[in-house]
Amino acid sequence: MDRAGTDGVADKRKLYELLWGTPSAPRRGPRPTLTLAAIAGAGIAIADADGLEGLTMQRVAESLDVTKMALYRYVPGKAELVGLMIETAVGEPPAPPQGAGWRDQLDDWARQMFDRFRRHPWALAATVGARVMGPNELGWLERALAALTGTGLNGGEMLDVAVLLLGHARNLAQQVSAMDTGTPEQALESGLGALLRGREERFPALIAAVGSAAAHAAQDQALDFGLAxxxxxxxxxxRTRHP
Amino acid sequence: MDRAGTDGVADKRKLYELLWGTPSAPRRGPRPTLTLAAIAGAGIAIADADGLEGLTMQRVAESLDVTKMALYRYVPGKAELVGLMIETAVGEPPAPPQGAGWRDQLDDWARQMFDRFRRHPWALAATVGARVMGPNELGWLERALAALTGTGLNGGEMLDVAVLLLGHARNLAQQVSAMDTGTPEQALESGLGALLRGREERFPALIAAVGSAAAHAAQDQALDFGLAxxxxxxxxxxRTRHP
DNA sequence: AGTACTCTGTATCCGACGGACACAGTTTAG
DNA sequence: CTAAACTGTGTCCGTCGGATACAGAGTACT
Structure with a gap:
């Protein structure tokens, strides 16, 4: 019960140091053959290909031509490696489109976020639960709030809007990643359709909706729809604040 | 690369049988001492207390006074056990409030979904990626679509609305579960605030928003806000469809 | 009633994984 | 030139998911 709590604090400290600490260059001893960026990159490549289950300290080490234990000179443990991978994978927030209004900026922001999660599906599973955010991740949040300054919303509302949009981008990326073939509606038909076939009396509204969605041949519009x-x-x- | 793909098919078959198959009562041999419901319940209790990392076949078996390997007579593997736990934890969809319009029905639906995820935080991490949905999970979806029939939306739009609401409920449950003490805004202050302290020039909009949110003392309103x-x-x- | 068959729970074993620890080699500070 | 500090390696351990073989329990058939 408190097992996760007690060393959870220590883990947070370590990850905080890793993400926010200044890279202190030691003065003695042999030169390190690796860098944090290289390790994170190797981990990302593996996770992109085989998911988080395929991510092993062994495999990361092999792809860098080092022993498994060498990695522990740079990273306290696997959890911290994943944290570092997240921070590297989200990357720096893109520059906002100049001269655009808050709506276009947020629209672009959400789509960029969606793209990141699409490129690194494992990041969805890795960013559930409490965790320490890094500079890049905080930078993305900053950019969303900056777009909302001057709209008349208060701070809490601005945070709520950002959370709302981030959730939609995450949710859609997950939805799309879950069904990696064709459009969401198409995969919905093959996946849900298979389950629904023969149970028409139990899920009438669902059957009708899936059938109608397939008939309209609507392509990947779930992201656009929710965003709109x-x-x-x-x-x-x-508008109600600025009448 | 194809390792996850090849036996992923077999896993899907097994989980499908487990969730949708009829419980065939065998005619010979000793009576089973366990039931699927009991196993799922034991697993849920453990995961509720210690999360998915604390969920071990060993611990589930111990809490049922059986050997670890006995569980494999009922469940093909740990992944399928988690799938069964999800289906059991979401439970049957609640009855819709009678005589309510589509908006009240969906509002209630999303809040109920939020409550389920709050009660079982591990379900958030367990429901990422492609997976086989069970009868209960499909029942929830059906209920959302039933609320939308007659609004003039087409099937694709109805599905998009359901996905949108589900995503918001999930997202907020995650946000709240991540910071288990006090209101989201309060935890935001302690968690984000600690990170932001001393970096005011780097995240000005974020600082202002968090400060304003704390000043307004807005309590747990993120769910309401996004839902609204x-x-x-x-x-x-x-309205544009029914002018 | 007895026998053969089938189903259940158990005991043992294995490979993979995360990680601790001691050691040897390498580079720089004094 | 020596001592200190740092790096990468080899070895070892505990835990976990799972395969397999086996012994007992209960039922169907003769």
Missing amino acids: RILDGVELLI | RILDGVELLI
Whole structure:
């Protein structure tokens, strides 16, 4: 019960040092053959190909031509390696489109976030639960809030909007990654359709919706749809603040 | 690369049988001392207390007074056990509030979903990526779509709305579970605030937002806020369909 | 009633994984 | 030139998921 709690604190300290600490160059001893960036890159390559289950200290070490234990000179443990991989994979936040309004900026922000999660599907599973955020991750958040300054929303509302958009991007990336072939609606048909076949009386509304979705041949529009709904709702709120 | 793909098919078959197959009562041999429900319940209790990392076949077996290998007579493997736990933990979808409009129904649906994820935080991590859904999980989806029938939306749009709401409930449950003490805004202050302290020039908008959020002393309103924005957006769309 | 068959739980074993620890080699500070 | 510090390696251990073989329990058939 408290096992996860007690050394969870120590783990947070270690990861914080790893993500935010200044890279102190030691003065003696042989030169390190590896760098944190190289290790994170190797880990990302493996996780991109085989997911988090395929990520092994052994495999990371092999891809860098080192022994497994050599990695522990750079990274306290596997959890911290994954944390470092997340920070590296999200990367620096992109520059906002100049001269655009808050809506276009947030739209672009959410789509960029979606793209990152699409490129690194393992990041979805790795970013559940409490964790220490790094500079890059915080930079993305900063950029979303910067887009909202001057809209009349208060701080809490701005944070809520950012959380809302981030959740949608995450959710859609997961939805799309889960069904890696074709459009979401297409995979919905093959995956859900197989389950629903022969159970029409039990899920009538679901059957009708899936059938209609397949008939309309609507392509990958789930991201656009949710984004439009959310931003419509936010715009409505902002308009009531600036009558 | 194809390792996850090849036996992933077999795993899906097994889990499908487990979730959708009829419980065939064998005619010979000694009576089973366990039931699938009991196993799933034991697993849920452990995961509720210590998370998915604390879930071990050993511990599940111990809590049922059986050997570890006895579980494999009921469940093909740990992945399938987790799948069964998910299906059991979400449970049957609640009855919709009678006589309510689509908006109230969906509002209630999303909050119920949020509650389930709050009660079983491990379910968030367990439901990432492609997976086989069970009858209960599909029942929840059915209920959301049933609430939307008659609004004039087509099947694809109805599915998109359901995905949008589900994502928000998941996202907020994760956000709240990540910071288990106090309100989200409060934990945001202690967690983010600690990171931001001393870096004011780097994250100005973030600093301002967090400070303002703490000053307004807004309590757990992120769920309400996002829900209101989303449903506002959906209502706007429905109104344009029924002028 | 007895026998053969089938199903259950157990005991033992294995490979993979994360990680601790001691050691040898290498580079720089004094 | 020597001592200190740092790096990578080899070895070892505990834990976990899972395969397999086996012994006992209960039922169907003769």
